[in-house]
Amino acid sequence: MEYLVExxxxxxxxxxxxxxxxTYFVGICPFIGVSRxxxxxxxxxxxxxxxMAIAATLSWVFTYYILRPDAPLATAVYHAFGGxxxxxxxxxxxxVYIFLIASSVQLVEMYVRKFxxxxxxxxxxxxxxxxxxCAILFSCLYILKMIVGAETPEQMWDLGQSLTxxxxxxxxxxxxxxxxxxxxxxxxxxxxxxxxxxxxxxxLTAAILAMAFMSFAGVTKNLDALFKVDPAAAATSDxxxxxxxxxxxSAPTKVSTTQGVN
Amino acid sequence: xxxxxxxxxxxxxxxxVAPGPHLQDVNLTTRRMMLDVLIGLAPVIVAAxxxxxxxxxxxxxxxxxxxxxxxxxxxxxxxxxxxLPDLSAVVTGLILALSLPWNSPIYVSVIGSAVAIVLGxxxxxxxxxxxxxxxxxxxxxxxxxxAAAIGAxxxxxxxxxNPANPxxxxxxxxxxxxxxKESGGVTPLLALLLGNTYGSLGETSALACLLGGxxxxxxxxxxxxxPAGVILAAVVISSAIEGYLAATQGGGLLNFxxxxxxxxxxSEVLGGALLFGxxxxxxxxxxxxxxxxxxxxxxxGVGIFIMFIRKLSVYPExxxxxxxxxxxxxxxxxxxxxxxxxGTK
Numbered sequence: 001m002e003y004l005v006e007x008x009x010x011x012x013x014x015x016x017x018x019x020x021x022x023t024y025f026v027g028i029c030p031f032i033g034v035s036r037x038x039x040x041x042x043x044x045x046x047x048x049x050x051x052m053a054i055a056a057t058l059s060w061v062f063t064y065y066i067l068r069p070d071a072p073l074a075t076a077v078y079h080a081f082g083g084x085x086x087x088x089x090x091x092x093x094x095x096v097y098i099f100l101i102a103s104s105v106q107l108v109e110m111y112v113r114k115f116x117x118x119x120x121x122x123x124x125x126x127x128x129x130x131x132x133x134c135a136i137l138f139s140c141l142y143i144l145k146m147i148v149g150a151e152t153p154e155q156m157w158d159l160g161q162s163l164t165x166x167x168x169x170x171x172x173x174x175x176x177x178x179x180x181x182x183x184x185x186x187x188x189x190x191x192x193x194x195x196x197x198x199x200x201x202x203x204l205t206a207a208i209l210a211m212a213f214m215s216f217a218g219v220t221k222n223l224d225a226l227f228k229v230d231p232a233a234a235a236t237s238d239x240x241x242x243x244x245x246x247x248x249x250s251a252p253t254k255v256s257t258t259q260g261v262n
Numbered sequence: 263x264x265x266x267x268x269x270x271x272x273x274x275x276x277x278x279v280a281p282g283p284h285l286q287d288v289n290l291t292t293r294r295m296m297l298d299v300l301i302g303l304a305p306v307i308v309a310a311x312x313x314x315x316x317x318x319x320x321x322x323x324x325x326x327x328x329x330x331x332x333x334x335x336x337x338x339x340x341x342x343x344x345x346l347p348d349l350s351a352v353v354t355g356l357i358l359a360l361s362l363p364w365n366s367p368i369y370v371s372v373i374g375s376a377v378a379i380v381l382g383x384x385x386x387x388x389x390x391x392x393x394x395x396x397x398x399x400x401x402x403x404x405x406x407x408x409a410a411a412i413g414a415x416x417x418x419x420x421x422x423x424n425p426a427n428p429x430x431x432x433x434x435x436x437x438x439x440x441x442x443k444e445s446g447g448v449t450p451l452l453a454l455l456l457g458n459t460y461g462s463l464g465e466t467s468a469l470a471c472l473l474g475g476x477x478x479x480x481x482x483x484x485x486x487x488x489p490a491g492v493i494l495a496a497v498v499i500s501s502a503i504e505g506y507l508a509a510t511q512g513g514g515l516l517n518f519x520x521x522x523x524x525x526x527x528x529s530e531v532l533g534g535a536l537l538f539g540x541x542x543x544x545x546x547x548x549x550x551x552x553x554x555x556x557x558x559x560x561x562x563g564v565g566i567f568i569m570f571i572r573k574l575s576v577y578p579e580x581x582x583x584x585x586x587x588x589x590x591x592x593x594x595x596x597x598x599x600x601x602x603x604x605g606t607k
Binding site for chain 1: 340381382384385386387388391393394399402403406567570571573574575576577580583584586587590591593594597
C-alpha cells in the first residue's frame, strides 16, 4: 500500500507538478517542432513516452547492475579478473545512456515506419531526433540520481518506480505538447506579428504556460506530507486528541501560509 | 431572466455570446459589451473605493492608463487603427488593477499592465485572438517577478478573530487602513461577504462581485455556465474536505458553513478572489470555450484548480493560475465539445 502511494506520488509529480517540458524545460525541440497539429502532437507524445519507458527500463537495469558504484554484476566481473574492492563505472553513464536511447529510438522508428507510414512521414526528422531529446536523457539521469544519490540501499529506486517515472513523464510530455498543439492550431487563425510567427509565438506561449505551471510549486511536498503523515497518524490514532491536533488536511495549508511564495 | 430581457431598452439588446452564425445587429459591438463589463464592475469598484479609498483609484489610474498607452503604442507600431474606443484595454486595466493589492508599487502596476497588453494580447494579434486572459498574464508575470512586492510575503497574514485559524486568502500589507480594521467585531463570514477585510482591491467584497456578476449573467455578457461551474466545483471539493474532517474529528453543520473560527465551505466560496475570478475573469468570452457545455467544463476546471492550488500549493490563492491553466486547454475543450448539427448521428 505504501509502495502504491509512492508510485502515485511519483506519477503525479512527473506528469503534472514537475512537468518535464514546462517545469524543467527539457524536450523543448519536439515540443516546438511537432506541435503544429493535435494528432501529430499526440503521436509524438506517444512515441516519446514509449521510448522513455524502454530507455528508462534499460537504463535502470544497466545502472543498477553495472554502472553504479558497488554494482553487483560489474563488481563480480571485476573480482573475476582479480580486482579488489568494488567497481565504479559511473564514468560510462552518459555513453551508455545515449547508446540505450538511440537503440530504443531505432526500435520505435522501425515500428512506426512499418505500421503508421503517414505518421512516420509527418514526424519527419523529429523521430530520429528523439535520440537527442533531452527529456529522455533527463529521465535516465533522474533515475541515476535516485539510485546513486539514495542515502540507504532501501531508498534506491527499483524498476517499478523508475518505470512509473518514465511513463508518467511521457504522459506529462504528451499533455504539454497536446495543449500546445491545440493553442497553435488556434494561433494559425490569429494575426500574429510577422517576426513572431512560428517558433517565436510558440516559445512565448510556452513561457506563459510555464508561468501557469509554477502554481504547482510546493505541491509535491504537501502531497508527501498529506500521504506519508497519514499512516503515522493512523498509528497514533489511539491518542485521538493527537490526531485532532494535526489533522492531515490542515497540515499542508499551514505549511503554505508560513512559507509563502518561494 | 426572460422578463429582464424584455425590459431592456432597444438600444441595448441582450447579448448572446456564442459562436456564429449571428443575425446582424448594429448595436452588438465590442464597445457595448465592454461597457457592460464596466457596468458589472461598478459595484466592485464602489466596494474598492469604500474600503481602499484613493489607493484604489491610484491603481485604477495607473493600470488603465498604462494599458491604453501600450495598446496605442503597439497599434501604432503595427500600423493598425488604434482600438482604444472599444474599451477592451480599459477593461483589462481595471481587472488587473482590481486583482492587485492596494499597496502594489507603481512600477509593478505599470510593468504588469504593459505585460498584460503586450505579452497577453498584442503578440497574439490583438483583441479576440489572445489565448490567455491578458490581465491574468500581466498579474502572473508581476507576481512571479516581484514576489516580494505583491506576492504572499508582502501580505501580512490576517488571522481574524481566531489566531488558530489562518484565513490565508484574506491578506494585506502593513497598512494605514484603520478604516478597514474597524471591522473588528464582525464575524469573518460577514466580513468576507461585505468586504471590510484585507485582500486585493476587487476581491474583498463577495457581495459586490455577486451583484456585478449577476448583472453580467443576466445581460449574458458573461455566460452563467462558467461561474456556476467554478462555484459548484469549489463547493463540492470543500464539502468533501469538510466531510472528511467531520468524519475524522467531529464537527457540526456550522463547520460546513464556516462561521466564527472555522474556515468552511461558505468561507471558501466567499473568500479570496473566487467570486471575482468566476464572474469577471474566467468569463472573458475570448479565452473561454464557445459552447455552453464547454463553458461548464471550463468552469469546473477552474474551480478544481483553484481548490487544488489553495489546498496544496505554496500559493494561498489560485484563481489567477487556475484561469491561465484552463485558458491553455480552451482550444482543446472547443475541439471536443463541437455541438452536433440537428439531424446528424
